[in-house]
Amino acid sequence: MSKKQVTLECVCALLILLFLYASMSKFLDFKTFIDEMNNQPLPNAWTPFLVWSIPLVEIVISTSLIFEYTRLLGLYASLVVMVIFTVYTGIVLLHFFPYIPCSCGGVIRHLTWSQHLILNLFYIFISVLGIILQQRKSLKPNYINNKHSLV
Amino acid sequence: MNKIKWTILTFAILCSIGSAFATRPQAQFSSLYYWTGSGYAPAGTLGVNYICETSSSVCTYTYSGGVYTPYETSSTYVNLGATTAAKPEPKKDKK
Numbered sequence: 452m453s454k455k456q457v458t459l460e461c462v463c464a465l466l467i468l469l470f471l472y473a474s475m476s477k478f479l480d481f482k483t484f485i486d487e488m489n490n491q492p493l494p495n496a497w498t499p500f501l502v503w504s505i506p507l508v509e510i511v512i513s514t515s516l517i518f519e520y521t522r523l524l525g526l527y528a529s530l531v532v533m534v535i536f537t538v539y540t541g542i543v544l545l546h547f548f549p550y551i552p553c554s555c556g557g558v559i560r561h562l563t564w565s566q567h568l569i570l571n572l573f574y575i576f577i578s579v580l581g582i583i584l585q586q587r588k589s590l591k592p593n594y595i596n597n598k599h600s601l602v
Numbered sequence: 603m604n605k606i607k608w609t610i611l612t613f614a615i616l617c618s619i620g621s622a623f624a625t626r627p628q629a630q631f632s633s634l635y636y637w638t639g640s641g642y643a644p645a646g647t648l649g650v651n652y653i654c655e656t657s658s659s660v661c662t663y664t665y666s667g668g669v670y671t672p673y674e675t676s677s678t679y680v681n682l683g684a685t686t687a688a689k690p691e692p693k694k695d696k697k
Contacts, residue, residue, distance in 0.1 A: 464614035475622030489649020551656040
């Protein structure tokens with residue numbers, strides 16, 4: 452297994468760790484998650500949709516990152532989700548909303564909005580890295596990957 | 603190759619599920635309170651009656667055994683002014 456492949460596996464593992472942990476902690480304390488969603492400066496009418504869709508999307512992304520056939524799609528999806536979270540964090544930090552809500556949720560609740568932004572940017576970086584490595588891997592002809600077995 | 607891949611992924615999956623269970627709150631609090639300046643009062647429903655706005659203060663407290671313990675920290679209690687709708691008064695019969 453080459454260094455690039457190990458790096459790709461580590462990138463996927465880090466993304467799975469984030470998304471699976473985030474979704475599980477939301478479902479394990481669902482009432483608090485509903486309250487925290489209501490605390491966000493978004494219309495409360497969106498809450499019933501968001502409290503189900505966000506953790507479910509996170510689980511789907513985690514699952515897709517496990518399997519080879521869906522991995523590239525999962526990496527693109529994680530990039531999109533992380534960009535959305537980062538834009539939201541940026542909007543909050545730039546005082547676009549009437550107030551700055553508490554940054555709550557799992558262990559991540561102890562992070563400030565600025566620390567959230569740094570974490571999100573790190574995960575955007577590793578998502579892009581994962582996409583590049585996965586695309587290179589997919590573009591490689593099979594005979595190169597299996598050259599040892601052919602010799 | 604597959605062995606290393608599945609070792610890394612299994613470790614990530616077990617870590618995430620394990621840490622989610624390990625960090626979940628141990629007790630559910632039926633009601634939360636806030637500091638009014640002179641005493642504690644029921645906070646109401648988050649997002650409906652109040653919001654917790656980022657600051658260095660304490661937004662809500664839990665109450666147990668005569669002690670109020672900070673619950674939602676690093677934020678301030680902001681009353682939204684929402685109150686429960688009063689029951690409609692029965693119509694008075696015109697005489």
